[in-house]
Amino acid sequence: MIESAIAALGVVLEPGRLVWLCCGTAVGLVVGFLPGLGGVVGMAILLPFIFGMDPYDAIALLIGTVAVLHTSDTFTSILIGVPGTAGSAATVVEGYPMAQRGEAARALSASFMASMLGGIIGGAGLFGFVVIAKPLILALGSPELFMLSLLGMATVGVLAKANPAAGLVAGAVGMMLGSIGAAPAAAEYRYTFHTIYLYDGIPLPVLGIGLYGIPALIDLLSSKAPVSQGELRPGQTLQGIKDVFSHKLLVLRSSLLGAGLGVIPGIGGSVVDWIAYALAAAPSDRANFGKGDIRGLIAPESANNAKEGGSLVPTLLFGIPGSGTTAVLLGGFFLVGIEPGPAMVGKDLTLTLSIIWTLTIASALGAGCCWILSRAASRLCLINGTKLVPYLFIIMAMAAYQASRSWGDIIAMLALSVVGWIMQRLDWPRPAVLVGFVLSVPTERYLHLSMGRYGFDWLRSPAVIAIGICIAVLVFFSMRAAMKHDKDAAKLRM
Amino acid sequence: MRARLTLGSLEFLFTLFLTVCMAGMAAEAVGFSVRARYFPLTMGVIGTLAGLLSLVLQVRRHFEHHRGASVIEPAAEAAAAEESDTPPMERVASSTALLLGFLIGVAIFGMQAAALIFVFGTQYFLAKVGFLKSLLATGICLAVLLLLGHVTSIRWPEALLPALFKGRF
Numbered sequence: 163m164i165e166s167a168i169a170a171l172g173v174v175l176e177p178g179r180l181v182w183l184c185c186g187t188a189v190g191l192v193v194g195f196l197p198g199l200g201g202v203v204g205m206a207i208l209l210p211f212i213f214g215m216d217p218y219d220a221i222a223l224l225i226g227t228v229a230v231l232h233t234s235d236t237f238t239s240i241l242i243g244v245p246g247t248a249g250s251a252a253t254v255v256e257g258y259p260m261a262q263r264g265e266a267a268r269a270l271s272a273s274f275m276a277s278m279l280g281g282i283i284g285g286a287g288l289f290g291f292v293v294i295a296k297p298l299i300l301a302l303g304s305p306e307l308f309m310l311s312l313l314g315m316a317t318v319g320v321l322a323k324a325n326p327a328a329g330l331v332a333g334a335v336g337m338m339l340g341s342i343g344a345a346p347a348a349a350e351y352r353y354t355f356h357t358i359y360l361y362d363g364i365p366l367p368v369l370g371i372g373l374y375g376i377p378a379l380i381d382l383l384s385s386k387a388p389v390s391q392g393e394l395r396p397g398q399t400l401q402g403i404k405d406v407f408s409h410k411l412l413v414l415r416s417s418l419l420g421a422g423l424g425v426i427p428g429i430g431g432s433v434v435d436w437i438a439y440a441l442a443a444a445p446s447d448r449a450n451f452g453k454g455d456i457r458g459l460i461a462p463e464s465a466n467n468a469k470e471g472g473s474l475v476p477t478l479l480f481g482i483p484g485s486g487t488t489a490v491l492l493g494g495f496f497l498v499g500i501e502p503g504p505a506m507v508g509k510d511l512t513l514t515l516s517i518i519w520t521l522t523i524a525s526a527l528g529a530g531c532c533w534i535l536s537r538a539a540s541r542l543c544l545i546n547g548t549k550l551v552p553y554l555f556i557i558m559a560m561a562a563y564q565a566s567r568s569w570g571d572i573i574a575m576l577a578l579s580v581v582g583w584i585m586q587r588l589d590w591p592r593p594a595v596l597v598g599f600v601l602s603v604p605t606e607r608y609l610h611l612s613m614g615r616y617g618f619d620w621l622r623s624p625a626v627i628a629i630g631i632c633i634a635v636l637v638f639f640s641m642r643a644a645m646k647h648d649k650d651a652a653k654l655r656m
Numbered sequence: 657m658r659a660r661l662t663l664g665s666l667e668f669l670f671t672l673f674l675t676v677c678m679a680g681m682a683a684e685a686v687g688f689s690v691r692a693r694y695f696p697l698t699m700g701v702i703g704t705l706a707g708l709l710s711l712v713l714q715v716r717r718h719f720e721h722h723r724g725a726s727v728i729e730p731a732a733e734a735a736a737a738e739e740s741d742t743p744p745m746e747r748v749a750s751s752t753a754l755l756l757g758f759l760i761g762v763a764i765f766g767m768q769a770a771a772l773i774f775v776f777g778t779q780y781f782l783a784k785v786g787f788l789k790s791l792l793a794t795g796i797c798l799a800v801l802l803l804l805g806h807v808t809s810i811r812w813p814e815a816l817l818p819a820l821f822k823g824r825f
Contacts, residue, residue: 331706352692
């Protein structure tokens with residue numbers, strides 16, 4: 163294991179690979195910095211460019227992006243009170259009041275340090291899980307993996323919103339979109355309507371850009387306002403670093419919490435954020451919370467970066483993405499020939515360890531870049547949407563076209579952007595569509611293998627029954643909670 | 657209140673549309689060969705059932721709303737909270753038209769020419785940036801596009817119009 167870890171570090175530290183890592187980190191910082199874009203858009207833009215790349219280079223680029231998304235979103239959260247991504251919403255509660263009272267530099271500095279430590283602890287957590295997970299993962303067969311895929315889809319669907327049925331519909335829509343084109347287990351085309359473009363299915367970048375990118379651009383352009391407003395005030399940088407080290411136990415606890423919760427598919431950054439914030443201090447010791455308490459800033463920032471390490475556990479070891487971003491990341495892995503699953507702790511162990519190293523190095527690099535670029539980068543937020551959108555739209559249209567280099571890509575992107583915009587307006591969980599789409603291929607393969615090997619007997623396996631019960635319980639309690647929410651709302655209005 | 661009901665109706669219609677699509681796809685899956693059928697049929701049935709469940713819950717909320725024990729639709733509730741941040745439909749329509757206009761431009765003139773017109777037009781007329789700055793921004797954008805195309809061998813969307821007239825003149 164140690165030899166593999168050292169070999170993986172050597173692979174990651176190759177100069178050419180470090181350049182890709184820096185490129186990914188830069189993309190992640192910019193995407194995280196611009197409110198509304200989010201990780202899925204950034205990843206979807208990168209996907210067309212990794213075709214034919216060396217797998218390790220592609221990992222450096224993609225993981226470099228993922229690792230720092232929740233580092234740079236701190237700028238807008240603290241300076242302007244606008245969360246860059248859903249995962250930085252809790253940061254606003256304490257960070258913005260600190261900025262208002264002239265402690266923006268302290269808040270930024272503390273956030274970046276907490277993010278960096280969280281990322282490193284998350285990477286260590288992932289490393290630890292790889293060590294202990296090997297026998298567990300290797301014991302899983304295709305029936306259990308099929309059920310775990312369904313569990314992942316159900317979790318993302320029902321936890322994403324107060325209306326779990328909508329989440330399940332969204333997940334199923336993703337799965338059905340993924341089944342368009344050639345059937346993997348038979349010489350047959352499905353749902354192509356005799357359109358040549360659909361024979362290869364809908365490309366993932368087109369789906370990602372359509373669902374997320376274009377709706378975000380339309381809203382940005384329609385608002386005719388700057389992405390955000392505010393100014394960076396210098397000073398107090400060292401105080402922020404001291405704050406983090408004087409609350410080192412809080413950092414450790416929040417990071418472990420983030421990494422632990424990140425392992426569960428569907429626990430998005432926003433949920434982890436708020437749980438860490440809630441547990442940052444005892445109820446009797448929260449008098450200053452909401453008024454700019456540094457503990458309420460350090461806890462979510464540590465947790466949301468550590469979560470990235472944890473969320474890679476189901477993605478890498480089970481092939482189950484836990485969020486929209488990891489769903490696109492999983493798609494990227496497939497594009498360069500990496501097949502997540504039990505082999506990641508077997509013959510592909512070096513690959514897994516290189517991902518962990520990349521995640522850890524990128525976290526440190528991202529936090530360092532944020533310190534250096536903080537003042538200059540904050541000016542990007544002041545650019546009016548009308549100035550910014552044309553460039554972003556050209557990049558997105560270009561990225562979508564690279565998927566299959568056909569006008570079908572552009573048409574599909576437009577059609578999916580209508581669906582994405584409606585889902586955004588209705589607050590439906592768009593990650594569930596992406597997760598369902600990415601999971602469709604492995605899920606179908608696991609189902610096909612299970613049926614081929616065991617017929618319907620696999621349904622009697624204890625592990626399959628246990629996972630099935632988990633899914634049923636999850637859906638039942640989510641539905642009950644949603645209905646209780648409806649009743650409470652009715653009582654309040656009566 | 658009107659906006660909430662409108663969003664509620666939109667959610668109902670959207671759910672109905674998706675449910676019909678799921679049911680249709682499940683029905684079509686029955687005609688596939690056995691190996692190609694399992695997965696889409698299973699997912700189609702799950703999607704249809706989830707869609708029907710969602711519709712039933714929405715109808716239930718609607719009737720409770722009319723009984724006086726008003727319950728806000730979750731979508732409407734979430735959207736209403738952001739109502740002040742949501743741009744009006746007219747602006748959304750004009751923004752969408754602008755982006756579509758660019759794509760039509762790409763279809764007619766090709767990517768580089770359309771990008772040139774699009775960037776200059778939006779910077780000068782929409783963002784009210786000065787003429788020289790708009791020209792500079794357009795030039796930089798075009799240079800980046802050409803450089804990117806050269807370095808990474810990116811293929812641009814081909815203009816459809818020249819293809820139509822190819823060989824006629």
